[in-house]
Amino acid sequence: MEKYIHPEALLGNEVTIGRYTVIEKGAVIGDGCKIGHHVIIHRDSKIGENVRIDDNAVIGKLPMAAKRSKITKAGRTLNPVVIGSDSIIGTGAIVYAGSQIRKGVLIADTASIREDVTIGEYTIIGRNATIENKVTIGERCKIQTNVYICAYSEIGDDCFIAPCAATSNDNYTGRWKERTKYYRGVTVRNGGRIAVNATILPGKVIHSDGMAAAGSVVTKDIPGGVIVCGNPARKLYEVPENQLLKNQEDWLS
Amino acid sequence: MEKYIHPEALLGNEVTIGRYTVIEKGAVIGDGCKIGHHVIIHRDSKIGENVRIDDNAVIGKLPMAAKRSKITKAGRTLNPVVIGSDSIIGTGAIVYAGSQIRKGVLIADTASIREDVTIGEYTIIGRNATIENKVTIGERCKIQTNVYICAYSEIGDDCFIAPCAATSNDNYTGRWKERTKYYRGVTVRNGGRIAVNATILPGKVIHSDGMAAAGSVVTKDIPGGVIVCGNPARKLYEVPENQLLKNQEDWLS
Amino acid sequence: MEKYIHPEALLGNEVTIGRYTVIEKGAVIGDGCKIGHHVIIHRDSKIGENVRIDDNAVIGKLPMAAKRSKITKAGRTLNPVVIGSDSIIGTGAIVYAGSQIRKGVLIADTASIREDVTIGEYTIIGRNATIENKVTIGERCKIQTNVYICAYSEIGDDCFIAPCAATSNDNYTGRWKERTKYYRGVTVRNGGRIAVNATILPGKVIHSDGMAAAGSVVTKDIPGGVIVCGNPARKLYEVPENQLLKNQEDWLS
Numbered sequence: 055m056e057k058y059i060h061p062e063a064l065l066g067n068e069v070t071i072g073r074y075t076v077i078e079k080g081a082v083i084g085d086g087c088k089i090g091h092h093v094i095i096h097r098d099s100k101i102g103e104n105v106r107i108d109d110n111a112v113i114g115k116l117p118m119a120a121k122r123s124k125i126t127k128a129g130r131t132l133n134p135v136v137i138g139s140d141s142i143i144g145t146g147a148i149v150y151a152g153s154q155i156r157k158g159v160l161i162a163d164t165a166s167i168r169e170d171v172t173i174g175e176y177t178i179i180g181r182n183a184t185i186e187n188k189v190t191i192g193e194r195c196k197i198q199t200n201v202y203i204c205a206y207s208e209i210g211d212d213c214f215i216a217p218c219a220a221t222s223n224d225n226y227t228g229r230w231k232e233r234t235k236y237y238r239g240v241t242v243r244n245g246g247r248i249a250v251n252a253t254i255l256p257g258k259v260i261h262s263d264g265m266a267a268a269g270s271v272v273t274k275d276i277p278g279g280v281i282v283c284g285n286p287a288r289k290l291y292e293v294p295e296n297q298l299l300k301n302q303e304d305w306l307s
Numbered sequence: 308m309e310k311y312i313h314p315e316a317l318l319g320n321e322v323t324i325g326r327y328t329v330i331e332k333g334a335v336i337g338d339g340c341k342i343g344h345h346v347i348i349h350r351d352s353k354i355g356e357n358v359r360i361d362d363n364a365v366i367g368k369l370p371m372a373a374k375r376s377k378i379t380k381a382g383r384t385l386n387p388v389v390i391g392s393d394s395i396i397g398t399g400a401i402v403y404a405g406s407q408i409r410k411g412v413l414i415a416d417t418a419s420i421r422e423d424v425t426i427g428e429y430t431i432i433g434r435n436a437t438i439e440n441k442v443t444i445g446e447r448c449k450i451q452t453n454v455y456i457c458a459y460s461e462i463g464d465d466c467f468i469a470p471c472a473a474t475s476n477d478n479y480t481g482r483w484k485e486r487t488k489y490y491r492g493v494t495v496r497n498g499g500r501i502a503v504n505a506t507i508l509p510g511k512v513i514h515s516d517g518m519a520a521a522g523s524v525v526t527k528d529i530p531g532g533v534i535v536c537g538n539p540a541r542k543l544y545e546v547p548e549n550q551l552l553k554n555q556e557d558w559l560s
Numbered sequence: 561m562e563k564y565i566h567p568e569a570l571l572g573n574e575v576t577i578g579r580y581t582v583i584e585k586g587a588v589i590g591d592g593c594k595i596g597h598h599v600i601i602h603r604d605s606k607i608g609e610n611v612r613i614d615d616n617a618v619i620g621k622l623p624m625a626a627k628r629s630k631i632t633k634a635g636r637t638l639n640p641v642v643i644g645s646d647s648i649i650g651t652g653a654i655v656y657a658g659s660q661i662r663k664g665v666l667i668a669d670t671a672s673i674r675e676d677v678t679i680g681e682y683t684i685i686g687r688n689a690t691i692e693n694k695v696t697i698g699e700r701c702k703i704q705t706n707v708y709i710c711a712y713s714e715i716g717d718d719c720f721i722a723p724c725a726a727t728s729n730d731n732y733t734g735r736w737k738e739r740t741k742y743y744r745g746v747t748v749r750n751g752g753r754i755a756v757n758a759t760i761l762p763g764k765v766i767h768s769d770g771m772a773a774a775g776s777v778v779t780k781d782i783p784g785g786v787i788v789c790g791n792p793a794r795k796l797y798e799v800p801e802n803q804l805l806k807n808q809e810d811w812l813s
Contacts, residue, residue: 056564058309058326073564073582074598076326076344091582091600092327092616094344094362109600109618110345110399110652112362118395120413120431142624145654146363146616146670148398148416160626163654163672164399166416166434178626181672181690184434184452184470196734199690199708200726202452202470202503214734217690217708218726218759220453220471222503222521228449228467229500229550247735250708250728251759251777253471253504253522268728269759269777269791271504271522271538285522285538285777285791297735311562311579329579329597345580347597347615363598363652365615371648373666373684399616401651401669417652419669419687437687437705437723455705455723455756473706473724475756475774481702481720482753482803506724506757506775524757524775524791538775538791 063095072109081114084139096151102139108163110146113137117150117169117187132169144181162199174211189239207239212299215242216250216268225256243278245299263293316348325362334367337392349404355392361416363399366390370403370422370440385422397434415452427464442492460492465552468495469503469521478509496531498552516546569601578615587620590645602657608645614669616652619643623656623675623693638675650687668705680717695745713745718805721748722756722774731762749784751805769799 057071060079065071069083072091077083081095084103089095093107096114107113114135132152137143141155144163149155152169159173162181167173171185174193179185183201191197192211199217203209206223221240226233238257242248246260249268260266264276267283267290276282279298283290295301310324313332318324322336325344330336334348337356342348346360349367360366367388385405390396394408397416402408405422412426415434420426424438427446432438436454444450445464452470456462459476474493479486491510495501499513502521513519517529520536520543529535532551536543548554563577566585571577575589578597583589587601590609595601599613602620613619620641638658643649647661650669655661658675665679668687673679677691680699685691689707697703698717705723709715712729727746732739744763748754752766755774766772770782773789773796782788785804789796801807 074327074345074580092345092363092580092598106624108621108624110363110598110616112398115361115398118359118361118397118413118415120395120429142626144624145618145621146399146417146652160624162624164417164652164670176626182435182688186452199692200453200706204470216728216730216733217710218471218724220504222469224469226550227469227500227502227518229552229555231556232549247733249733250761251504251726251757255503255521265733268761268779273521283792286536294736296738297732299735302735303737327580327598345598345616363616365651368614368651371612371614371650371666371668373648373682399652399670417670435688439705453706457723471724473757475722477722479803480722480753480755480771482805482808483800484809485802504757508756508774526774539789 066103078114080134090145098134099151100134100136102137102141102157104139105137105141105143107143108145108147111143112146112148113143114151115148138175150187156193168205180217192244204239206237207241209242210244210246210262212245212302213242214247216248216252218251219248219254219266220252221254223256246276263298265293319356331367333387343398351387352404353387353389355390355394355410357392358390358394358396360396361398361400364396365399365401366396367404368401391428403440409446421458433470445497457492459490460494462495463497463499463515465498465555466495467500469501469505471504472501472507472519473505474507476509499529516551518546572609584620586640596651604640605657606640606642608643608647608663610645611643611647611649613649614651614653617649618652618654619649620657621654644681656693662699674711686723698750710745712743713747715748716750716752716768718751718808719748720753722754722758724757725754725760725772726758727760729762752782769804771799 059077063077063081066085071089075093077095078097080098086104090109099114137155138157141159146164149167150169153171156175158176161179164182168187177195180198186205191209195213202220204221204223223239241259243262245263247265252266253271259275261278263279265281270287271285273286281290312330316330316334319338324342328346330348331350333351339357343362347365352367390408391410394412399417402420403422406424409428411429414432417435421440430448433451439458444462448466455473457474457476476492494512496515498516500518505519505523512528514531516532518534523540524538526539534543565583569583569587572591577595581599584603586604592610596615605620643661644663647665652670655673656675659677662681664682667685670688674693683701686704692711697715701719708726710727710729729745747765749768751769753771758772758776760778765781767784769785771787776793777791779792787796
């Protein structure tokens, strides 16, 4: 037998499914989906129409709880993952149960989307990016290769986060018993940007159209429309007019 | 046939095995293990009791030796990998032959553990972290997402290494024929910490309770109980009392 | 059925193939290849002789085009991927259609090679490294773990790029409608080096034997034979004689 589809999975019309793919009980696959080889779709996952899922992707994974984890709790009941129509899930990508992926999203190869995450329409999540649990990402964002978005972060609409950018949420760096009360992810407001390999400290806010330059280490909030650079990051200059979000006539195309 | 178990593999009681999983000759799987879909367990791997191994994980991989590699040697005989009871191996994680994973360890999704590595009890290795060959990691450490631990490093007990931290072992950066005599990994003594996206130069020692701040570039040893920051890193202040390892009453819970 | 080989695939002599592997129509596999479990070789891929391909690798993947991508175009016709003899492809590595991998190359576990990429003989691509589309890499390079090489980059011969180094190609950081006309990757000339976790800004040139030190943020071209460090990077000193490319008598061994 070259693929496994549970008899209680529900497949739409004109769905193609590759070899050795596993579709578990209660999964729902919309019309026109193209599913590669060796894909694993766990129980009750809901996939919209015309979704492309590439080889080795895993959809609807249940969290693993280390005994010593302070964020992930075992035994929780998560809602099934929902993947919107016209989305694309890359090779080896992992999307956990309990996440909501809206319409037209691209999640590239080997990226990971943890539980309790929402990703807005037409957002792109780059290769091997990690979106930790309890994160909200808006519409039309580009989160590029290897980006690390820590738990409890909020990313607005039309944000751009360049490759290898890293975020953090624990001002106590894993120590002090009260620290979990103070976990604060990063906030990037609409149109905020983070350039390649920048580092954002816990709880910092990048206001609308603010930007962290390449390799910067951001220890203070970034005001709207300001570019900061350096370690620690300081104001470099104002964002040029032609890079302001309001002037992106091509942005919705 | 929906899974392959070699007739000379040895399975304990109440083991569950997903579809298209491959278990090679001589593998030993303890009682109560839960093995996902598409898992590959290579020859002679030893898995303890109640181990969870998620989809697509590869256990007991043999090294690949590029002709020009200065560290990995082809044709070596490695001991089988040993994975301790109550451990969890994430989706797509790769654990090489010749490694020892102690009890209660969590190795998260797509992490890689190379040959000749020892990982102590209850340590957590984050998503996509890379532990190179000839590394020793102690007990109860948290090595988080995307961390890179280079060959020849030694990490003590109760260490915390935040996401995207990077280490190095070659002061000659890949040049000079004598360089391999001088490879020195990083040393992190008990309770040492490295924050998000910090960079540690070859051979540097982070003494007990010492810490590299976010985005720092550590070019000198870090004294015990001192936090350094910047590029190059300089002393910022002493570690607050409530973050010292001796004051972590919750640490063993 | 424990593996799938399309009747119109062409296999050489003494080829070994693992379980649940999929070889699609028109693929050509040379004599002496060793192919692991769960490997996927897409249509028309050309594999030379004595190539080792480890478990879960995906060869010949077709690009995914997000509606909003400015670089990847859907519906293009790509040449089949060509992998040279004596190469090694690691576990879970992904090599796209339209790439040329020369003889004796090592592509380590979970690395990604996008379309329109050329990789020269005996080069090593490290674990989880990302080589974006439209990149050329020369011979005998070492591109190490987690390195990010952006689109439109050119890497010469005998270059060394250490773990977690990051590059960039967009001086407008994802904004301004004219920006795609100005995308410029990084250039590393023969013998150039980038140390661990360094960041290279768009369009910068590292001249022959030039080097970016660990954690540096490179905002200007690096002259030949000069080491720069810091954020922003400034000249540290000249490369020592024993590290110059011309003095590497062991380099071809």
